[in-house]
Amino acid sequence: MKAALTRCALALAACAYTCGQAQAQDPGQAQPYASFHQVDAVQASEFWLDSGFATEHFKRNRNLNGGNRGVGFEYRFLTTAVATAGGFVNSDRAWSDYVGVIWQPHAFGPIRLGAAIAAFNGYPRMRRGGWFPAVIPTATYEYKRVGVNVGIVPSYKDRLYGGISVQLKVRLF
Secondary structure, eight states, X not given: OHHHHHHHHHHHHHHHHHHHHHHHHOTTSOGGGGSEXXXXXXXXXXXXXXXXXXXXXXXXXXXXOOEEEEEEEXXXXXXXXXXXXXXXXXXTSSEEEEEEEEEEEEEETTEEEEEEEEEEOOOTTSGGGOOEEEEEEEEEEEETTEEXXXXXXXXXXXXXXXXXXXXXXXXXX
């Protein structure tokens, strides 16, 4: 799992670098695309189907579930914002639901950067499985009809176990 997540992160970095270099050589494209830049908030309309998550936990000695199967949906209403909702089997092997917004006002090349601001439930040691808010730093790469979200999930005491989560997605329309 760790090797797969490392390869995914390296692939995202290589893609950002390659796309940035190609854009920098094309005089018809704006130079800021080749590096870190702010994304213009423009109205959009895209609907995505998301998988569950593959998670590499920071605390590897706890026998946590890293294959967080599930399904989710995203509706991109701005180039900088996506409404999202779904469910998955969490690290404690219990069902969790989520609803929120992924706000990504910055980018590095083609990789959008920001945070998921969401509410989750289903974690037995967090509010007895009830709903709680969370902010998760998130990077997104999309190419035509496929994409990937990578989140850095923070740990919280002995209630939530942090890690790096990868979520695949397909654009439906």
